[in-house]
Amino acid sequence: MTADMFIRLTMLFEEYGRLLDEDRLEEWTDLFIEDCLYEIVSRENVRQNLPLSLMLCDSKDMLRDRISALREANIFNIHVDCHIIGPVHVTPADAGWDASSAYALYQSTQEGQTRLFSVGRYHARVVELDGVLRFARQRVIVDTGAILTLLATPI
Amino acid sequence: MTADMFIRLTMLFEEYGRLLDEDRLEEWTDLFIEDCLYEIVSRENVRQNLPLSLMLCDSKDMLRDRISALREANIFNIHVDCHIIGPVHVTPADAGWDASSAYALYQSTQEGQTRLFSVGRYHARVVELDGVLRFARQRVIVDTGAILTLLATPI
Amino acid sequence: MTADMFIRLTMLFEEYGRLLDEDRLEEWTDLFIEDCLYEIVSRENVRQNLPLSLMLCDSKDMLRDRISALREANIFNIHVDCHIIGPVHVTPADAGWDASSAYALYQSTQEGQTRLFSVGRYHARVVELDGVLRFARQRVIVDTGAILTLLATPI
Numbered sequence: 001m002t003a004d005m006f007i008r009l010t011m012l013f014e015e016y017g018r019l020l021d022e023d024r025l026e027e028w029t030d031l032f033i034e035d036c037l038y039e040i041v042s043r044e045n046v047r048q049n050l051p052l053s054l055m056l057c058d059s060k061d062m063l064r065d066r067i068s069a070l071r072e073a074n075i076f077n078i079h080v081d082c083h084i085i086g087p088v089h090v091t092p093a094d095a096g097w098d099a100s101s102a103y104a105l106y107q108s109t110q111e112g113q114t115r116l117f118s119v120g121r122y123h124a125r126v127v128e129l130d131g132v133l134r135f136a137r138q139r140v141i142v143d144t145g146a147i148l149t150l151l152a153t154p155i
Numbered sequence: 156m157t158a159d160m161f162i163r164l165t166m167l168f169e170e171y172g173r174l175l176d177e178d179r180l181e182e183w184t185d186l187f188i189e190d191c192l193y194e195i196v197s198r199e200n201v202r203q204n205l206p207l208s209l210m211l212c213d214s215k216d217m218l219r220d221r222i223s224a225l226r227e228a229n230i231f232n233i234h235v236d237c238h239i240i241g242p243v244h245v246t247p248a249d250a251g252w253d254a255s256s257a258y259a260l261y262q263s264t265q266e267g268q269t270r271l272f273s274v275g276r277y278h279a280r281v282v283e284l285d286g287v288l289r290f291a292r293q294r295v296i297v298d299t300g301a302i303l304t305l306l307a308t309p310i
Numbered sequence: 311m312t313a314d315m316f317i318r319l320t321m322l323f324e325e326y327g328r329l330l331d332e333d334r335l336e337e338w339t340d341l342f343i344e345d346c347l348y349e350i351v352s353r354e355n356v357r358q359n360l361p362l363s364l365m366l367c368d369s370k371d372m373l374r375d376r377i378s379a380l381r382e383a384n385i386f387n388i389h390v391d392c393h394i395i396g397p398v399h400v401t402p403a404d405a406g407w408d409a410s411s412a413y414a415l416y417q418s419t420q421e422g423q424t425r426l427f428s429v430g431r432y433h434a435r436v437v438e439l440d441g442v443l444r445f446a447r448q449r450v451i452v453d454t455g456a457i458l459t460l461l462a463t464p465i
Contacts (some may be wrong), residue, residue: 003158003314003317006317006320006321007162010242011161011242011244014242014243015244017257018244021257043422044420044421044422080198080298082257082259082275082276083257084241084257084258084259084394084414085242086395087323087324088324089321089325100328103394104259104392104394106259108274108298108300111300111301112199112297112299112300112301113299113301114299114301116416116426118424119392119424120392121331121392142422143390143392143416143418143422144423145421145422146421146424162313162316162317165316165397166316166397166399168397169397169398169399169411170399172396172412173410176412176431235453237412237429237430237453239396239412239429240412259414261414263454265354266354266455267354267454267455267456269426269428269429269453269456271426
């Protein structure tokens with residue numbers, strides 16, 4: 001049971017990172033339930049108990065709007081993401097599972113220059129709908145708060 | 156079944172990275188079938204549909220030759236690799252499986268200076284021969300095209 | 311059997327990295343048996359067969375002392391760790407398992423600046439005590455020897 005959920009949640013996290021890396025942002029939003037919460041917060045703000053988010057979408061519609069806006073606006077500064085996701089930590093939760101993992105996100109320019117953009121940890125609440133795992137909540141706590149003024153796409 | 160293949164392919168990718176990291180290049184070639192294809196291409200070239208490869212070996216013999224040449228030539232500029240490989244995405248394919256994963260490759264000098272050398276994604280076709288998984292094809296699509304003039308060892 | 315141990319050891323390595331990242335160092339020491347060995351060595355020293363360690367604790371008590379000292383001394387230079395751990399390689403060993411994995415360790419300042427601190431490989435001997443997996447030995451071979459004068463917390 002634990003082993004099975006470990007693998008299924010690992011596959012979900014893998015899909016999450018891959019869809020972002022392949023710029024399939026619309027499909028990425030489909031990994032969330034309608035009544036979802038997606039949030040990026042800095043570890044420093046979490047530590048100080050500050051409510052400030054670097055990105056906050058409290059429904060799937062809001063996520064979709066964000067992606068649509070990106071599609072229209074982000075003509076310049078085009079980069080390619082590469083998510084490296086570590087092993088997933090799974091614990092049972094109310095009506096689902098809590099799943100977390102460390103990540104490192106690299107961004108490359110079209111000229112092939114790569115830089116580390118962000119490291120941190122995913123803290124997800126995952127639920128099962130019709131036999132499929134979906135994110136009810138994804139809270140990304142970033143260690144790298146300094147460069148996130150450049151934050152455009154999800155992490 | 157899926158869970159089992161997920162683990163077996165993860166182990167294969169792990170071995171792939173570890174053999175490179177431990178400079179066991181001859182054993183690394185043994186992960187491929189005789190009639191294999193190993194290719195490194197930049198994401199930018201893939202996007203523009205350009206046929207140019209950064210490295211291309213279309214048989215195991217050619218891979219072996221490449222490794223032999225490295226053993227004789229690469230006396231200077233000795234570095235140590237460290238591959239960090241993310242979770243593997245598996246889909247059934249003709250007579251085997253397609254397996255992909257993100258990777259980050261670090262290189263360290265003998266003096267212990269480390270730099271990020273390349274990030275990107277492995278796109279493999281894997282087949283089973285006598286109960287053992289082997290690469291029929293490994294296509295490495297690199298996001299980091301800029302520094303690959305320095306490309307000597309496989310990624 | 312192999313699949314099961316692969317998952318269990320992956321979970322152990324995940325916990326190892328997460329407890330360090332969350333500054334739960336006392337709980338991290340509880341992943342070791344009393345009569346343990348924890349060692350950090352540079353790959354260069356291993357290659358030259360030099361016995362020098364960058365960190366060496368040959369019992370759990372010594373690990374605990376080290377953590378206590380850190381708690382009292384390390385008021386300045388506070389950083390946050392992020393461990394990205396690759397897939398685990400498992401082989402049966404005397405009364406347990408040998409398990410290894412590549413890792414990348416990032417450190418971030420409180421201001422949110424992140425840098426790569428160390429890459430290398432974990433080489434662990436793991437045993438089962440009362441149904442729980444614990445480290446009998448953890449030997450960290452670091453590729454990044456150059457910056458480890460700054461080594462304070464475990465890797």
